[in-house]
Each structure stands twice: as structure tokens, then as C-alpha cells.
Amino acid sequence: MPEVYNWQLGRKMSYPHEEAHPQWQFAFVFNINRCIACQTCTMACKSTWTFAKGQEYMWWNNVESKPYGGYPQNWDAKLLTMIEKENPEEQVWRTKNKTPENPYGTFRGKTIFEAAEKHVSPDGSKRALGYIPTEQEWQSPNIHEETATGNPRKKDQWGYSAELPEHRTWFFYLQRLCNHCTYPACLAACPRNAIYKRPEDGIVLIDQERCRGYRKCVEACPYKKPMYNSTTRISEKCIACYPRIEGKDPVLSPDATPLETRCMAACVGKIRIQGLVKKTGGKWAKVPENPLHFLVQERKIALPLYPQFGTEPNGYYIPPRWAPRGYLTQMFGPSVEQAIEQYSSPDRELLAVMQLFRASQQIIFKFKIEKGPKVAEIENTLPSGKKKVQEIFNDTVIGYNKLGKEAVRITVEEPTFERSKEHLNSI
Numbered sequence: 001m002p003e004v005y006n007w008q009l010g011r012k013m014s015y016p017h018e019e020a021h022p023q024w025q026f027a028f029v030f031n032i033n034r035c036i037a038c039q040t041c042t043m044a045c046k047s048t049w050t051f052a053k054g055q056e057y058m059w060w061n062n063v064e065s066k067p068y069g070g071y072p073q074n075w076d077a078k079l080l081t082m083i084e085k086e087n088p089e090e091q092v093w094r095t096k097n098k099t100p101e102n103p104y105g106t107f108r109g110k111t112i113f114e115a116a117e118k119h120v121s122p123d124g125s126k127r128a129l130g131y132i133p134t135e136q137e138w139q140s141p142n143i144h145e146e147t148a149t150g151n152p153r154k155k156d157q158w159g160y161s162a163e164l165p166e167h168r169t170w171f172f173y174l175q176r177l178c179n180h181c182t183y184p185a186c187l188a189a190c191p192r193n194a195i196y197k198r199p200e201d202g203i204v205l206i207d208q209e210r211c212r213g214y215r216k217c218v219e220a221c222p223y224k225k226p227m228y229n230s231t232t233r234i235s236e237k238c239i240a241c242y243p244r245i246e247g248k249d250p251v252l253s254p255d256a257t258p259l260e261t262r263c264m265a266a267c268v269g270k271i272r273i274q275g276l277v278k279k280t281g282g283k284w285a286k287v288p289e290n291p292l293h294f295l296v297q298e299r300k301i302a303l304p305l306y307p308q309f310g311t312e313p314n315g316y317y318i319p320p321r322w323a324p325r326g327y328l329t330q331m332f333g334p335s336v337e338q339a340i341e342q343y344s345s346p347d348r349e350l351l352a353v354m355q356l357f358r359a360s361q362q363i364i365f366k367f368k369i370e371k372g373p374k375v376a377e378i379e380n381t382l383p384s385g386k387k388k389v390q391e392i393f394n395d396t397v398i399g400y401n402k403l404g405k406e407a408v409r410i411t412v413e414e415p416t417f418e419r420s421k422e423h424l425n426s427i
């Protein structure tokens with residue numbers, strides 16, 4: 001197999017195709033700490049793209065409660081177990097050699113492509129370690145919602161989640177859609193070459209004319225995001241709302257500037273920011289004033305989901321502050337601790353950039369901060385136990401669209417309005 005460079009792993013890895021990269025890459029950052037699991041994102045996608053016959057159990061966007069929820073059920077635990085069996089040597093990271101080229105250190109274990117190498121069949125069809133979920137596993141997208149201790153006891157369903165005097169239970173919501181990976185496993189596994197990655201924006205699509213429904217993509221995608229439609233007998237997946245990315249909405253985007261996707265634009269909790277990042281070769285071009293570049297590359301506060309799988313996913317997450325670090329490290333790699341420490345007491349610039357989450361329907365390509373007055377000073381206790389004084393400034397952050405026009409202007413302190421007494425009960 002050819003070798004490609006995976007910056008999230010800090011090393012080269014085997015991949016069935018030669019290295020090739022788009023000019024721009026679709027990417028997103030989710031702040032897990034803010035999600036309320038309202039599923040508005042899920043329904044925004046469903047009502048736009050998957051309401052036809054055969055799509056009844058399809059949720060291209062889903063929000064699941066970790067550690068026990070999953071769509072399909074146990075997708076991550078199952079794959080982690082399979083890889084561990086193939087590589088009992090351990091899936092470990094070496095973190096002493098962090099550099100800008102390998103910001104998380106180096107992954108020493110095996111990716112899904114490397115773990116599958118000895119299983120490659122003569123027709124080359126098995127190119128990534130994976131499995132096809134059962135029908136039953138797809139049927140309950142939100143099973144074990146808000147369950148902190150796993151399967152509830154039959155007799156006492158609700159009496160067992162919180163235990164006094166110590167509250168040790170935890171869960172968090174994980175928002176998921178296709179990661180439009182840099183090295184997609186779905187694409188690598190398709191024997192019909194029906195899956196392609198667009199050179200203009202890195203969006204991964206299934207050509208519905210070429211697909212014959214072999215489900216190799218369903219088997220290979222570690223995130224289980226391609227789905228089989230048993231009515232049309234072909235596979236489907238998230239299309240990153242590409243008409244919106246292309247700026248084809250004549251009402252919301254009269255000057256054809258790219259818009260955020262449906263699931264991003266609908267997010268009630270304001271946990272999402274989505275964008276396009278410029279690529280130079282295999283790397284992100286250095287554009288420090290791009291909010292995604294700032295959060296992922298510069299501050300490293302947003303981390304990839306299961307980077308060890310090796311697909312270089314383009315979805316990044318600010319990990320939840322309250323979950324056990326071992327679990328989070330397995331899920332987001334070895335930089336979890338520093339990301340949470342930073343998030344627990346954000347500095348002036350970070351706090352301003354965080355206001356851009358869900359602030360505009362237009363994709364923000366650049367931001368600028370205008371300084372405002374100091375409005376508060378608070379003492380935070382960080383997860384490490386250190387104390388830190390956080391100064392809060394009412395800065396204004398301005399987001400610019402692709403054409404360089406102002407798309408949003410927002411302050412750190414939310415403006416409040418006092419209703420005059422003659423309008424006290426009116427709306």
C-alpha cells in the first residue's frame with residue numbers, strides 16, 4: 001500500500017491510494033460542553049435529506065449519550081475491540097516529541113488500514129478493518145439517552161444513576177456526522193470507485209449512479225456514517241449540504257458566499273462552528289485569523305474524534321470537562337488535558353473567538369477582535385487544581401465571509417435590554 005502523511009498521528013501510514021489533497025477542506029468544531037441534546041440538528045438534517053422511503057432509520061447527523069449510547073449501537077467499542085485483537089501490542093501514543101508537524105505526538109499503534117493489512121483479499125476488497133452493523137443496531141439511534149451507568153436495572157430503572165453521598169456518575173453528548181475524512185475509509189474500500197472526495201472542498205460523496213450497494217463503505221467507515229438504503233439498494237451518506245457550501249441558496253446567500261450546513265445552522269445550544277480551511281499539500285495553510293485554524297491548530301483546544309483510526313477526520317471537539325480523562329484520551333487523543341485546562345479558563349482572545357459559534361449562517365473565513373473595556377475578574381479553579389484569575393473584557397469579535405464582507409459582529413458580554421413599563425406584558 002502507498003504511504004501517506006497523517007498529521008494527527010504524527011507519522012506516515014499505509015493507505016490504499018496515493019496522497020492527494022483538496023484546495024479547501026470542509027471542517028467543523030463542536031463544543032461538547034454546551035450541547036443540550038435537543039436533537040434540533042438531527043431533525044434539521046432528517047427533514048432536509050432523509051425523509052424518503054428506505055431512509056426511515058437513517059440519521060446522517062445524530063447525537064448520542066456516551067459512554068453507553070451509540071448509533072449504531074456500540075460502534076466505537078466494537079471497533080476498538082477488533083483493533084486491539086489485531087494489535088495486542090497496544091494502541092499507544094508517544095507524546096514527548098510534539099512539534100507543529102505532529103501536535104499530538106506520534107501514534108505507535110495500528111490504524112484501521114494497517115490492522116487490516118494481513119486480511120487483504122486478492123480482489124483488494126478488504127482495505128480497512130471494520131464490520132457491518134446488524135439491523136437491530138441501527139434501530140435505536142438514541143438508546144441509553146442520558147444514562148450514566150449503562151443498561152438500567154429492570155426492577156429499579158431510575159434509582160441507580162446517582163449515588164449519594166458521592167456523585168460519581170457521568171455522561172456526555174457526542175454529536176456526530178460524516179467527518180469528510182482526509183483519508184476516507186469508505187472511499188478506500190469501495191470496489192466500484194463510486195466514492196470520491198471533491199478537490200474544491202474535500203467533501204466526500206457517493207456517486208449514486210455508480211454505487212451497487214455492496215456496503216463495503218458501511219463496513220469500512222470506522223464512524224459508521226455511510227448507510228444502506230434497502231429500498232434503492234444503494235448506500236448513502238451525509239453530503240455536507242454541498243449546495244449551501246457552494247453558496248447556492250439565493251435567499252440566504254444572494255452573493256453566493258458559502259453557508260453553514262443545515263445541522264450546523266440549526267444548533268440551538270450554539271455548540272457548532274463550521275468552515276472551510278485552506279490546504280497546502282497535506283497540511284492546513286497557516287491562516288491564524290481563521291477561527292477553525294485558531295481553535296484546532298493554534299490553540300489545540302478542539303481535538304479529532306478517534307484520531308487513532310487513521311482516517312484524519314475533519315470534525316474536532318472541545319472535550320467535556322467532567323468526564324474521566326482516560327476515557328476522553330482514548331476518544332480524542334493525548335492532548336485532552338491541556339484542551340480542558342485551557343477551556344476551563346479561556347484567555348481574552350479565546351473567549352472572543354468562542355462567541356463566533358453559531359453566530360452567523362455564513363461561513364466565517366476570518367475574524368478580527370476589537371478591544372473593549374474590562375468588565376469582570378473571576379478566580380477559577382482549573383481541573384489540575386491550579387488557581388487562575390480570569391479577566392473578562394467586553395471585546396467585539398467580527399467575522400468575515402469568503403468575500404471579505406462582514407458577516408457578524410458580536411460582543412463577549414451579551415447586550416441586555418430593559419423593557420419599558422408601558423410594554424411590560426407585550427411581545
Ligand code: SF4
Nearest residue numbers: 178179181185186221
Ligand atoms: S466519516 Fe466515514 S463516511 Fe465519512 S468520509 Fe470518513 S470514512 Fe467516509
Ligand code: SF4
Nearest residue numbers: 045238240241261263
Ligand atoms: S452536513 Fe447536511 S447532510 Fe450532513 S449531517 Fe449535517 S445537515 Fe445532514
Ligand code: SF4
Nearest residue numbers: 035038039041267269
Ligand atoms: S442542536 Fe446543538 S445543542 Fe441541540 S443536540 Fe444538536 S448539537 Fe446539541
